[in-house]
Amino acid sequence: GQQLNQSPQSMFIQEGEDVSMNCTSSSIFNTWLWYKQDPGEGPVLLIALYKAGELTSNGRLTAQFGITRKDSFLNISASIPSDVGIYFCAGPNNYGQNFVFGPGTRLSVLP
Amino acid sequence: DTEVTQTPKHLVMGMTNKKSLKCEQHMGHRAMYWYKQKAKKPPELMFVYSYEKLSINESVPSRFSPECPNSSLLNLHLHALQPEDSALYLCASSLAPTSPNMGYEQYFGPGTRLTVT
Numbered sequence: 001g002q003q004l005n006q007s008p009q010s011m012f013i014q015e016g017e018d019v020s021m022n023c024t025s026s027s028i029f030n031t032w033l034w035y036k037q038d039p040g041e042g043p044v045l046l047i048a049l050y051k052a053g054e055l056t057s058n059g060r061l062t063a064q065f066g067i068t069r070k071d072s073f074l075n076i077s078a079s080i081p082s083d084v085g086i087y088f089c090a091g092p093n094n095y096g097q098n099f100v101f102g103p104g105t106r107l108s109v110l111p
Numbered sequence: 112d113t114e115v116t117q118t119p120k121h122l123v124m125g126m127t128n129k130k131s132l133k134c135e136q137h138m139g140h141r142a143m144y145w146y147k148q149k150a151k152k153p154p155e156l157m158f159v160y161s162y163e164k165l166s167i168n169e170s171v172p173s174r175f176s177p178e179c180p181n182s183s184l185l186n187l188h189l190h191a192l193q194p195e196d197s198a199l200y201l202c203a204s205s206l207a208p209t210s211p212n213m214g215y216e217q218y219f220g221p222g223t224r225l226t227v228t
Binding site: 025031033035040041042043044045048088090091092097102103104111 | 115119126144152153154155156159167169201203215216217218219220221222224
Protein backbone atom coordinates (compact mmCIF):
# COMPACT_ATOMS: atom_id res chain seq x y z
CA GLY A 1 0.00 0.00 0.00
CA GLN A 2 0.93 3.63 -0.16
CA GLN A 3 3.43 4.75 2.44
CA LEU A 4 4.66 8.11 3.53
CA ASN A 5 8.14 8.98 4.74
CA GLN A 6 9.04 12.00 6.80
CA SER A 7 12.34 13.68 7.45
CA PRO A 8 13.94 14.49 9.68
CA GLN A 9 12.74 11.95 12.26
CA SER A 10 13.50 14.45 15.02
CA MET A 11 15.01 17.87 15.34
CA PHE A 12 16.23 20.14 18.11
CA ILE A 13 16.19 23.84 17.40
CA GLN A 14 16.66 27.08 19.29
CA GLU A 15 13.66 29.24 20.00
CA GLY A 16 13.28 31.81 17.24
CA GLU A 17 14.75 29.62 14.52
CA ASP A 18 12.88 28.59 11.40
CA VAL A 19 12.03 24.92 10.86
CA SER A 20 11.61 22.91 7.70
CA MET A 21 10.41 19.34 7.37
CA ASN A 22 9.18 17.24 4.51
CA CYS A 23 7.05 14.27 3.57
CA THR A 24 7.55 12.02 0.58
CA SER A 25 5.69 9.20 -1.08
CA SER A 26 6.57 6.67 -3.75
CA SER A 27 3.16 7.24 -5.32
CA ILE A 28 1.03 10.25 -6.14
CA PHE A 29 -1.16 11.83 -3.50
CA ASN A 30 -4.00 14.16 -4.42
CA THR A 31 -4.32 15.63 -0.96
CA TRP A 32 -1.74 16.42 1.70
CA LEU A 33 -2.65 17.18 5.29
CA TRP A 34 -0.36 18.29 8.08
CA TYR A 35 -1.19 17.56 11.71
CA LYS A 36 0.48 18.37 15.02
CA GLN A 37 0.12 16.11 18.03
CA ASP A 38 0.94 17.00 21.61
CA PRO A 39 1.67 14.18 24.09
CA GLY A 40 -1.48 12.33 25.14
CA GLU A 41 -3.71 14.38 22.83
CA GLY A 42 -5.28 13.84 19.45
CA PRO A 43 -3.70 15.21 16.26
CA VAL A 44 -4.75 18.74 15.35
CA LEU A 45 -5.15 19.68 11.69
CA LEU A 46 -2.77 22.49 10.74
CA ILE A 47 -2.96 22.81 6.96
CA ALA A 48 -4.68 21.02 4.08
CA LEU A 49 -3.34 21.08 0.51
CA TYR A 50 -5.33 20.06 -2.56
CA LYS A 51 -3.49 21.26 -5.68
CA ALA A 52 0.00 20.52 -6.97
CA GLY A 53 2.20 23.54 -6.42
CA GLU A 54 -0.20 25.04 -3.86
CA LEU A 55 1.40 27.09 -1.11
CA THR A 56 -0.76 27.67 1.96
CA SER A 57 -0.07 29.55 5.19
CA ASN A 58 -1.60 29.37 8.64
CA GLY A 59 0.04 31.96 10.87
CA ARG A 60 3.72 31.09 11.19
CA LEU A 61 3.18 27.82 9.32
CA THR A 62 3.55 27.44 5.57
CA ALA A 63 3.05 24.23 3.64
CA GLN A 64 3.54 23.39 0.01
CA PHE A 65 2.11 20.66 -2.20
CA GLY A 66 5.01 19.41 -4.35
CA ILE A 67 4.77 19.73 -8.12
CA THR A 68 5.37 16.01 -8.60
CA ARG A 69 2.49 15.30 -6.16
CA LYS A 70 4.82 12.93 -4.35
CA ASP A 71 5.99 15.30 -1.66
CA SER A 72 5.01 18.12 0.64
CA PHE A 73 6.89 20.54 2.85
CA LEU A 74 6.04 22.24 6.12
CA ASN A 75 7.89 25.30 7.34
CA ILE A 76 7.55 26.96 10.74
CA SER A 77 8.96 30.44 11.13
CA ALA A 78 10.29 31.96 14.35
CA SER A 79 9.68 28.86 16.47
CA ILE A 80 8.32 29.18 19.99
CA PRO A 81 8.20 26.65 22.85
CA SER A 82 4.59 25.66 22.13
CA ASP A 83 5.66 24.39 18.69
CA VAL A 84 7.06 21.33 20.47
CA GLY A 85 5.30 18.16 19.40
CA ILE A 86 5.09 15.58 16.65
CA TYR A 87 4.22 16.71 13.16
CA PHE A 88 2.52 14.19 10.89
CA CYS A 89 1.80 14.39 7.22
CA ALA A 90 -1.19 12.39 6.04
CA GLY A 91 -3.38 11.81 3.05
CA PRO A 92 -6.05 9.57 1.57
CA ASN A 93 -5.04 6.56 -0.46
CA ASN A 94 -6.19 5.94 -4.00
CA TYR A 95 -9.66 4.96 -2.86
CA GLY A 96 -10.12 7.99 -0.69
CA GLN A 97 -11.17 6.30 2.49
CA ASN A 98 -8.03 4.84 3.97
CA PHE A 99 -6.03 7.59 5.58
CA VAL A 100 -2.26 7.10 5.59
CA PHE A 101 -0.01 8.80 8.13
CA GLY A 102 3.71 9.39 7.88
CA PRO A 103 5.88 8.28 10.82
CA GLY A 104 6.14 11.84 12.12
CA THR A 105 8.82 14.44 12.82
CA ARG A 106 9.43 15.12 16.50
CA LEU A 107 10.25 18.78 17.15
CA SER A 108 11.97 20.04 20.28
CA VAL A 109 12.48 23.75 20.86
CA LEU A 110 15.26 24.81 23.21
CA PRO A 111 14.81 28.13 25.05
CA ASP B 112 -16.77 24.33 15.76
CA THR B 113 -14.41 21.48 14.95
CA GLU B 114 -14.81 19.54 18.16
CA VAL B 115 -14.86 15.79 18.52
CA THR B 116 -15.36 14.55 22.07
CA GLN B 117 -14.32 11.19 23.47
CA THR B 118 -15.12 9.48 26.74
CA PRO B 119 -13.63 8.28 28.92
CA LYS B 120 -10.25 10.03 28.86
CA HIS B 121 -8.59 7.09 30.60
CA LEU B 122 -9.69 3.49 30.97
CA VAL B 123 -8.10 0.58 32.80
CA MET B 124 -9.66 -2.81 32.23
CA GLY B 125 -8.91 -6.44 32.88
CA MET B 126 -8.73 -9.02 30.15
CA THR B 127 -12.17 -10.42 31.03
CA ASN B 128 -13.94 -7.06 31.18
CA LYS B 129 -16.37 -5.56 28.70
CA LYS B 130 -16.17 -1.82 28.20
CA SER B 131 -17.09 0.76 25.58
CA LEU B 132 -15.42 3.87 24.21
CA LYS B 133 -17.64 6.70 23.03
CA CYS B 134 -17.15 9.42 20.46
CA GLU B 135 -19.43 12.30 19.50
CA GLN B 136 -19.36 15.09 16.94
CA HIS B 137 -21.92 17.74 16.03
CA MET B 138 -20.32 19.12 12.89
CA GLY B 139 -22.70 17.34 10.52
CA HIS B 140 -19.89 15.03 9.40
CA ARG B 141 -21.00 11.79 7.77
CA ALA B 142 -17.78 9.82 8.08
CA MET B 143 -16.34 8.68 11.40
CA TYR B 144 -13.18 6.77 12.13
CA TRP B 145 -11.48 4.76 14.87
CA TYR B 146 -7.70 4.75 15.10
CA LYS B 147 -5.27 2.98 17.39
CA GLN B 148 -2.01 4.69 18.30
CA LYS B 149 0.91 3.06 20.10
CA ALA B 150 3.61 5.15 21.73
CA LYS B 151 5.92 6.94 19.29
CA LYS B 152 3.97 5.63 16.29
CA PRO B 153 1.49 7.29 13.93
CA PRO B 154 -2.22 6.54 14.25
CA GLU B 155 -3.34 3.33 12.54
CA LEU B 156 -6.78 3.16 10.99
CA MET B 157 -9.11 0.52 12.47
CA PHE B 158 -12.62 1.25 11.18
CA VAL B 159 -14.42 3.72 8.93
CA TYR B 160 -18.14 4.45 9.07
CA SER B 161 -19.63 6.21 6.09
CA TYR B 162 -23.25 7.42 6.41
CA GLU B 163 -23.65 5.22 9.50
CA LYS B 164 -22.53 2.09 7.66
CA LEU B 165 -19.28 0.26 8.27
CA SER B 166 -17.23 0.75 5.11
CA ILE B 167 -13.72 -0.25 6.19
CA ASN B 168 -12.50 -2.79 8.74
CA GLU B 169 -8.73 -2.94 8.64
CA SER B 170 -8.56 -6.61 9.68
CA VAL B 171 -9.21 -5.68 13.29
CA PRO B 172 -9.68 -8.60 15.74
CA SER B 173 -13.28 -9.32 16.69
CA ARG B 174 -12.62 -8.38 20.31
CA PHE B 175 -13.07 -4.81 18.99
CA SER B 176 -16.63 -4.17 17.86
CA PRO B 177 -17.61 -0.78 16.42
CA GLU B 178 -21.10 0.66 16.39
CA CYS B 179 -22.54 3.82 14.85
CA PRO B 180 -25.99 4.44 16.40
CA ASN B 181 -26.48 7.67 14.45
CA SER B 182 -24.56 10.20 12.43
CA SER B 183 -23.20 11.95 15.53
CA LEU B 184 -22.16 9.00 17.66
CA LEU B 185 -19.55 6.30 17.34
CA ASN B 186 -18.86 3.57 19.86
CA LEU B 187 -16.12 0.99 20.18
CA HIS B 188 -17.07 -2.03 22.26
CA LEU B 189 -14.21 -3.88 23.88
CA HIS B 190 -14.26 -7.46 25.09
CA ALA B 191 -11.56 -9.92 26.16
CA LEU B 192 -8.72 -7.57 25.27
CA GLN B 193 -5.04 -8.43 25.54
CA PRO B 194 -2.32 -6.34 27.22
CA GLU B 195 -0.90 -5.53 23.76
CA ASP B 196 -4.17 -3.71 23.01
CA SER B 197 -3.13 -0.99 25.45
CA ALA B 198 -2.86 2.21 23.40
CA LEU B 199 -4.38 5.61 22.72
CA TYR B 200 -7.65 5.15 20.83
CA LEU B 201 -8.56 8.08 18.65
CA CYS B 202 -11.85 8.95 17.04
CA ALA B 203 -12.04 11.25 14.03
CA SER B 204 -14.71 12.58 11.71
CA SER B 205 -14.83 14.20 8.28
CA LEU B 206 -17.48 15.71 6.02
CA ALA B 207 -17.62 12.59 3.89
CA PRO B 208 -15.05 9.97 3.02
CA THR B 209 -14.90 10.52 -0.68
CA SER B 210 -16.04 14.08 -1.23
CA PRO B 211 -13.37 16.09 -2.97
CA ASN B 212 -11.23 18.50 -1.05
CA MET B 213 -12.70 19.24 2.37
CA GLY B 214 -14.17 15.77 2.64
CA TYR B 215 -10.72 14.46 3.41
CA GLU B 216 -10.04 16.75 6.35
CA GLN B 217 -10.30 14.59 9.43
CA TYR B 218 -10.80 16.14 12.84
CA PHE B 219 -9.63 14.14 15.82
CA GLY B 220 -10.86 13.83 19.36
CA PRO B 221 -8.47 13.91 22.34
CA GLY B 222 -8.38 10.12 22.56
CA THR B 223 -8.96 7.50 25.23
CA ARG B 224 -5.87 6.12 26.91
CA LEU B 225 -6.61 2.41 27.36
CA THR B 226 -4.61 0.16 29.64
CA VAL B 227 -5.34 -3.57 29.66
CA THR B 228 -4.09 -5.41 32.74
